[in-house]
Amino acid sequence: MPQNYYVVLNGGRVEKPTIFSSWGDVHPRVAGCKAKYERFKKLEEAYKYLKDNGVEEGDYHEVINPTAGKTTPDKGSKAFYAVANGTRVGVFDCFCGEDGCKCQVEQAPGACHQRFRTRQQADAFREDWNESVAYIYYKEIKKALDEGKRPLDMKFDISGLRLVQRDIVDAVDDATSQLGDFTI
Structure with missing residues (x-):
């Protein structure tokens, strides 16, 4: 496709x-x-x-990213499953199973995932999602500031964001996923 x-x-x-x-x-x-x-x-x-x-x-x-190209893996070839928002985020090497993408998105409100032919495309997808969320928050905050609203303090509290475990998959070694850092 x-x-x-x-x-x-x-x-x-x-x-x-x-x-x-x-x-x-x-x-x-x-x-x-x-x-x-x-x-x-x-x-x-x-x-x-x-x-x-x-x-x-x-x-x-x-x-539009002109270098995105074909993202769907060829039949029978390895696929990379990017989860930008889910119970765990990261790039997974299988869809089903305990360590698969499906488990990360089934019960997560607002989950976002997609399958890719390369690890680089999967990483770019996750970065696109992160950048878009950050931009949307920026625009809403800027609008509120322009309306005269101000922060209660300058602590830049992000406690409203939930802590999600980030999964790191070694693209060179097709071994199972390794748990990595946390991200918010």
């Missing part, structure tokens, strides 16, 4: 309609809110969708 493209038309955490090339960028912008969005196999289809919904050229953003 070739690269996918996603259009977040409205209702999500976007300033105006946007075409994305990574689900890692899209998920934080649409999860938990009423957003109108679609997935497309071709960039031309995404442009057509915008046009069909009355969005003029220049009235939308594009967040």
